[in-house]
Structure formats: C-alpha cells, structure tokens
Amino acid sequence: MCMLCKIKTQKKTIYYSVAPRGSGPDYFVYAAACSEVELDVLTGETVALRTDILYDCGKSLSPEIDIGQIEGSFVMGLGYWMTEKTRFNLETGRNITHGTWEYKVPLAKDIPRDF
Template identity: 55%
Template sequence: MVSVSASNTFSGANSIFTGGSIGSETVCFGVQKACNELLTRMKPVRDKMGSPTWLQLVQRCYEEHVNLFSQQIHHAGDLEPYDTWGMSCTEIEVDILTGKWQITRVDILEDTGESLSPLIDVGQIEGGFVQGLGYWLMEKLVYDRQTGELTTFNSWEYHVPGAKDIPIDFRVKLFQKRPNRGGFLGSKTTGELGICLSISALFALRHALNSARKDVGIDEWYHLGAPTTIEDIVLAAGHTKRDFKLNI
C-alpha cells in the first residue's frame, strides 16, 4: 500500500549520481528520509485518533488533506565515509603454449556490515570480480600507431568476459554481524570492491608463469600489466620458435 515512483527530471531535477557503489545506500537513505517526513506530517492526526490502524490513519489523513507524498534526495554528508575490506584467493590453470586460461576456483570473504540483502550483495561481488577479470586479463585498447584511431572498438576486437570465463568454483562469503556506524542501517556497500579483489587472478597467473619459466631455466624479470592478454601470456612464457616446430 506504499508505492515508489521512478525518478525522472520532474521528480528529481538534480538527483545525485549512482557511481562509486553508492546507489543502494543513497536510495535507501532517501526512502528513510521520505518515511520520516510522512510520519511527521501524520503525527498530529495519529495523536488525535489514539491508536488507529495504518489504514484508518491513512484514510483520516486523506480526509484532512495531509500531503501523503514525499520527495527526498541524498545530500553529501548524510552518510559518513567508511572503509570496506575484502580478501580473495584465485586458482588458475594456464595453457603455456596457447596462453589460454581457466579459473578453477575463487574464494572471497568481504565485510558487508549488516547486509541489506545478502543475495544482492553476493551477486554484486561476483559481478564486480568478473568485471575485474576483463580489466586484468582481457580488455585491451589497441590504437593505430599512425592515426591514433582506436582499433578495438567492437565485440570482434574488444573482448569482455563471457559465461565460460566465470570461475568454475565460485565461493563468496559475507563477513556479517559487524554493524557499520557510518552506513545505512549498519550496512556496507558492495560491487566495486569485487573489481579490486580480482587482481588476485593476475597474481595467480604470475605464479603459474613463474613455475613454467623455472622449468625451462628462465630466471629474468618480466612485466604483467592491465590487461595481460592471451598474447601477452604466450610472450611472457619464454617460448622460442623451437617450441612450435612439429618434429616428425
């Protein structure tokens, strides 16, 4: 019996952005402010009625022309800044000759305070992690050296994570029951932290390459950046032409 309308330039001409993983918190905080304002408007009517039911109170407020619509916006400073913490461990298998990889398992532990919705938070963490895999291992910007034109501008050349790039065994655990004094109802934001945790995949890849290079007696420093693509992996593995020669 309570409805929330979509935001638009009429109901919120200067609404705040939703970047920085603050969408859920700011929306919930705005709803809380709207509810408190409505309760304040309805209080005089409630006091006159004694102990009415919710429907009786709303009906009387309607009859007395109490405004039952509230519009609120999140202001900078409404919520205190705070830190979020997380841990991740990634296991990866790498085909040294082709550079192709498969993430076999990922374990993530993240501090979400008093989670507003554990299912949504887990989904946000998983999505952020997979997005980070694209940043660290796939999504490469290539420019034409003569014209400066971006050549990886569509899905044929610019590769983002797909269904088969998701870790085979993906385990996310929320570190809960740690109320966050600065967040909404003791919660903490999720989403972009998962992108930060995905760097563990790059570290796991380096361990795999270190092992392969050690097997062939290579002990030199090599660079792994963002992204380290399949081609970069092949080059970092220390191959020579002999490795690709068919011996009959």
C-alpha cells in the same frame, strides 16, 4: 501523412537533475580473493577453476544483492586483467575497439567453474 505521424509520436520528456552538495560519508570495506587457475605454459591459455571471495560489508540489508555486486565486480576485474584490451590509433588518438568484435569482455566460459 508521414510527417503528421512523426509529429504525433514524438517523445516529450523533461529531465531534472540536482548535483549533491558537500561530500558523502566515507566508508571502507575489506575483501580478499583467492583463485585457483590452470595455465598452459605453451599457449598462455588460462582456465579459472575456483575462486573464493571473503568480503566484510558489515550488516547486509540484502545478501542476494550484495553477493551479485561482489561477484560482478570480481568478473569485471577479471575481464580488465585477462580479456579487455583498449587500443587507440597512434596518429589520431581515436579508440579503435568499438564493440565486442574488437573489445573482448568476459564470457561465461571465463568465469570460475566453482565460484
């Protein structure tokens, strides 16, 4: 009976993928960011108080999506420099930071208070 149920619930999916031909158009955007940060020189703890981002994307088709992408990429960069540390086993070369217990991504408290 269990085998019959398993057969009836199997997922049947067909995948189709096409690689793009040629190279896409090059485009460049200009951006600048400035952050005000409190640093405790005794403990090394930081608190991002304010961040201003100036981003020239030309004519925006969807300002809300663009703002989300800009702020998201800033937080990714913040995490890259401040909290994320990928560690590898020196003997085997395997990644030993398997999840959020060892690999610390930015949290809500890491995002600037005034963005």
